[in-house]
Amino acid sequence: MPRNTLTADRIVQAAIELLDEEGLDGLNMRSLAGRLGSAATAVYWHIKTKDDLVRLAGDAIWHEVELPDLDATDWRTAATAQATGMHAMLTRHPWLGQAFGSQPLYGPGQARHTDLSLALYEKAGFTPADADRAAATVLVFVLGSALGPAAQVSLNRRLSRNGANAEQSMTDALTRSTEIALGFPRLRERLGTTAASEYAAAPDNTFAFGLRSILDGFEARLTADRADRHA
Structure with missing residues (x-):
């Protein structure tokens, strides 16, 4: 997308979508430019830094609150x-x-x-x-x-x-945390009536x-x- 077809508002909206999907760690100018079909240099023409972009995106979503x-x-x-x-x-x-x-x-x-x-x-x-x-x-x-x-x-x-390794790590962590919780009376009582994943x-x-x-x-x-x- 040529630089002159971009606007700051379009960039900010695309940044919000990218942030929703990938989080702060997933936001970078190269990925954002790819989403916009533009070159990263064109994005920088409108918004100079990633911090500026996060600030603008963060302020924009406040307008969603009535x-x-x-x-x-x-x-x-x-x-x-x-x-x-x-x-x-x-x-x-x-x-x-x-x-x-x-x-x-x-x-x-x-x-x-x-x-x-x-x-x-x-x-x-x-x-x-x-x-x-x-x-x-x-x-x-x-x-x-x-x-x-x-x-x-x-x-x-x-x-x-x-993938699977992370899922197994999560299962192992939940099992271990449940074992620890069973050593405390009020937690043990609640886990007796509620699945550990739900109680977490x-x-x-x-x-x-x-x-x-x-x-x-x-x-x-x-x-x-x-x-x-x-x-």
């Missing part, structure tokens, strides 16, 4: 919708969680969500400083909750690349339970603060 209308709903419903949307986006694009730990990420897509989060928790009744803390708490929880699915995607990718995954509704618990805590704090102000 912003709740704070004027049309209560703060808690809005907080649940935003956090759930972020979690779904991170699960669809597991490489973004890895990217957070490897380079600075910023851009208008992420900024609009940060700004909305601050407005959301100020609407709930937090001071600006506490709204910062509330928004950061939820973001860290969402990122942490997405690590499990992201790790599973990376593991599945590794298994598919390495997060229990059903873990994300919803955790988010609800965090928002319950926020609500209790706001109620206590209001009581203190009127005491």
Whole structure:
């Protein structure tokens, strides 16, 4: 593809697709150029470095998360919708969680969500400083909750690349971890009713339970603060 038929948006979209399929380790300008039917030099004309490309791709996918209308709903419903949307986006694009730990990420897509989060928790009744803390708490929880699915995607990718030996290694690791778990009473009790492979995954509704618990805590704090102000 000639250089002048490429655009930064087309390159970023192709990079997102490649990242979804191959992860951060699979992204390089040569592979991306091949996907675009172009020369790597043409890609560099629009986007100078791999770090720039990851930053742009990482910001673009924030636009997949719908912003709740704070004027049309209560703060808690809005907080649940935003956090759930972020979690779904991170699960669809597991490489973004890895990217957070490897380079600075910023851009208008992420900024609009940060700004909305601050407005959301100020609407709930937090001071600006506490709204910062509330928004950061939820973001860290969402990122942490997405690590499990992201790790599973990376593991599945590794298994598919390495074939039978990797699959046997995984089976051996699961057998050994089960043997260790049987030495602990609560783990032994649970493994007595659940397959080891199923118990290794997060229990059903873990994300919803955790988010609800965090928002319950926020609500209790706001109620206590209001009581203190009127005491």
